Amino acid sequence: MSDIWVVVEERDGRVSRISWEAVAAGQKLAALTGLAVNAVAVGAHVEQLAVEIAAKALSKVVRVEHALLAAYTADGFTLALQQLFESEKPDYVVFSHTYQVRDYAPKLAARLGQVLIGDVIAIGDGPIFTRQLMQGRLSGSYRHLGNGPCFVSVQAGAFRADEAQAGVAQVSVFSPTIEAVQIRTKPSERFRGTAQTVDLGSAQLIVSVGRGIKDPEHIPLVQELATALGAELGASRPICDNGWLPMERQIGSSGQTVSPKLYLAVGISGAIQHLVGMKGSQCVAAINKDPAAPIFEVADYGIVGDLFEVVPALTDAVKAAKQ
Amino acid sequence: MKIIVAIKQVPERDAQVRIDSQAKWIEEAGLQWALNESDAYALEEALQLKEKHGGEVVVLTAGPERVGSTIREALAKGADRAIHIDCADLGNRDALGVARLLAAAVKPENPDLVLTGLQSDDLGLGQTGVIVAELLGLPHSSLILHVEKTNTGLTVKRELEEGWFQTIELPTPAVLTIQSGGNKLRYATLMGIKRAKTKEVRTLRAAELAPDVAPVVVLERVTLPTKQKSTQILPGTAKEAAAALVEKLKFEARVL
Numbered sequence: 001m002s003d004i005w006v007v008v009e010e011r012d013g014r015v016s017r018i019s020w021e022a023v024a025a026g027q028k029l030a031a032l033t034g035l036a037v038n039a040v041a042v043g044a045h046v047e048q049l050a051v052e053i054a055a056k057a058l059s060k061v062v063r064v065e066h067a068l069l070a071a072y073t074a075d076g077f078t079l080a081l082q083q084l085f086e087s088e089k090p091d092y093v094v095f096s097h098t099y100q101v102r103d104y105a106p107k108l109a110a111r112l113g114q115v116l117i118g119d120v121i122a123i124g125d126g127p128i129f130t131r132q133l134m135q136g137r138l139s140g141s142y143r144h145l146g147n148g149p150c151f152v153s154v155q156a157g158a159f160r161a162d163e164a165q166a167g168v169a170q171v172s173v174f175s176p177t178i179e180a181v182q183i184r185t186k187p188s189e190r191f192r193g194t195a196q197t198v199d200l201g202s203a204q205l206i207v208s209v210g211r212g213i214k215d216p217e218h219i220p221l222v223q224e225l226a227t228a229l230g231a232e233l234g235a236s237r238p239i240c241d242n243g244w245l246p247m248e249r250q251i252g253s254s255g256q257t258v259s260p261k262l263y264l265a266v267g268i269s270g271a272i273q274h275l276v277g278m279k280g281s282q283c284v285a286a287i288n289k290d291p292a293a294p295i296f297e298v299a300d301y302g303i304v305g306d307l308f309e310v311v312p313a314l315t316d317a318v319k320a321a322k323q
Numbered sequence: 324m325k326i327i328v329a330i331k332q333v334p335e336r337d338a339q340v341r342i343d344s345q346a347k348w349i350e351e352a353g354l355q356w357a358l359n360e361s362d363a364y365a366l367e368e369a370l371q372l373k374e375k376h377g378g379e380v381v382v383l384t385a386g387p388e389r390v391g392s393t394i395r396e397a398l399a400k401g402a403d404r405a406i407h408i409d410c411a412d413l414g415n416r417d418a419l420g421v422a423r424l425l426a427a428a429v430k431p432e433n434p435d436l437v438l439t440g441l442q443s444d445d446l447g448l449g450q451t452g453v454i455v456a457e458l459l460g461l462p463h464s465s466l467i468l469h470v471e472k473t474n475t476g477l478t479v480k481r482e483l484e485e486g487w488f489q490t491i492e493l494p495t496p497a498v499l500t501i502q503s504g505g506n507k508l509r510y511a512t513l514m515g516i517k518r519a520k521t522k523e524v525r526t527l528r529a530a531e532l533a534p535d536v537a538p539v540v541v542l543e544r545v546t547l548p549t550k551q552k553s554t555q556i557l558p559g560t561a562k563e564a565a566a567a568l569v570e571k572l573k574f575e576a577r578v579l
Contacts, residue, residue: 074453074462074463074464075462098484099465099466099482099483099484102449102450102453102465102466103453103464103465103466104453106418106449106450106453106454106457107453107454107456107457109419110419110422110453110457110458111457113419113539114419114539115418115419115450115538115539115540116418116450117540118448118449118450119447119449128543131447132447132548133445133446133545134334134340134349134444134445134447135336135444135447136548137548138340138342138349138545138546138547138548139545139546139547139548139549140542140544140545140546141542141544141545141546142540142541142542142543143540143541143543144539144540145537145538145540145541146540148539184462184493184494185462185464185491185492186491186492186493187481187489187490187491188489188490188491189489190483190488190489191487191488191489192486192487193486193487193488205578211336229579237503237504238503240504241503241504243507247486248486253484254482254484254485254486254502255485255486256485256486257485261578262572262576262578262579272447282576282578283572283576283578284552285568285572286554290337291556292339294548296554296556297548297550297551297552297554298551298552299552299554300552300554300555300576301554301555301557301568301571301572302554302555302556302557303556303557303561303564303568304556305561305564306561309561310561310564310565313561313562313564313565313566314565314568314569316562316565317562317565317566317568317569318569318579320569321569321579
């Protein structure tokens with residue numbers, strides 16, 4: 001059998017939202033290639049997930065179940081899917097590009113002599129897979145040449161979850177052979193870092209600061225603008241990595257996800273890890289000295305210039321407008 | 324503890340990159356180069372582990388002659404020696420091809436730990452460390468912020484999405500990919516820079532390490548990204564642009 005397999009993840013007992021995006025990507029690939037699409041869920045007991053997935057337009061849904069798959073481990077998931085795919089011989093395997101997938105999909109692909117095309121933002125005729133290069137400054141078109149499955153993971157938000165078409169699929173169970181000694185890592189339950197006292201998720205206005213600010217002593221410049229606007233202050237990862245603002249103000253894949261009315265990005269180039277945390281914003285404005293900065297690809301309004309001149313001028317203009 | 328840190332030289336963050344004439348990669352002539360950011364954190368983690376537990380830190384990199392400057396930087400920060408895989412056509416290899424080179428260089432060293440950054444700032448594949456672990460038959464964990472040595476191996480702190488974390492226990496030898504931000508990066512001291520000049524840099528030829536295998540995945544074309552939105556760039560002086568932005572936000576976008 002040659003077809004497309006979508007690997008689905010759970011979140012709080014349900015199919016994760018980004019998994020539906022992967023299903024939509026699988027269906028897009030099916031439209032381009034004429035192949036059938038199947039889905040697979042991996043765990044100790046994934047019956048409920050399988051029922052949920054089977055309500056989509058898929059040929060079949062497989063529950064890959066084993067007691068040793070209760071908690072995610074790279075060893076366990078790789079072994080389980082290796083066995084499934086060695087028997088099913090897929091043409092394509094589609095994942096959502098989550099931290100979990102980043103941890104094991106390259107290993108699984110390598111075990112089968114393949115290379116994952118990761119973090120894909122578009123799929124076109126060929127099929128050609130588009131992914132970002134140079135932190136989003138450039139795009140690369142990738143093609144798979146190998147004999148064997150083509151492994152692809154799709155970036156959050158690149159495909160629309162609500163475009164996964166409804167249908168009825170057959171569900172079956174696959175029982176991989178796994179022994180306890182084959183699982184070499186021992187994961188703990190997940191935990192929160194520090195107590196969250198700042199809820200940027202519900203903020204209406206956010207001014208966010210990035211690497212362009214250069215030095216912690218310049219942060220007050222941006223804080224003044226935020227205060228003038230009545231906005232919360234956010235930051236990109238490097239600012240929090242350096243300890244210039246607390247981690248709880250970090251916006252992006254590893255920090256908070258925000259969707260304010262206005263997101264004003266100051267000195268943020270717009271690496272994808274940041275963009276996934278703020279692209280749901282209603283209006284995005286950006287100030288950056290580099291006209292090629294990827295933040296301008298998602299911005300409604302942009303000022304190309306020196307933030308040390310623009311930010312104070314903007315603070316004054318906001319104050320004047322409020323009088 | 325013997326630690327190998329796999330590092331990569333990438334274009335400097337603020338470098339103005341241009342697509343090359345074949346649209347296969349970027350124009351490399353005239354670019355400034357730097358140590359990949361998460362690899363710098365991997366090196367820092369290795370140096371701190373050595374300071375606590377003793378042992379040796381060996382940096383490993385693949386690339387053409389220009390990577391020598393990045394090797395010197397790592398040695399100046401405190402790595403003991405370096406292995407340079409001389410490879411002029413790194414860009415023609417896919418992630419598996421590069422990982423095969425690195426794994427072949429790591430194997431005879433028998434390290435307790437292999438560290439690398441979680442992804443490169445140029446290609447951003449984020450796979451090399453994970454594949455090296457698979458090729459060497461070692462356990463791995465990715466996106467690691469903190470490493471602690473235990474009696475039986477390691478306890479590591481792994482970053483998950485949306486502010487969640489997890490600790491993972493694993494035996495050594497192991498491979499870890501390091502996330503940025505777990506440590507404070509050190510600068511090379513003058514003494515360090517001086518000492519680096521006398522440290523061993525061993526050069527290995529790519530062809531001798533791993534047979535040339537046709538890539539499974541190829542980068543066919545490099546283009547400028549397609550815009551997701553049409554951005555209105557507001558011209559003028561800082562003052563004019565600022566006033567125009569407030570006007571737009573208030574009356575056009577109606578978000579103020």
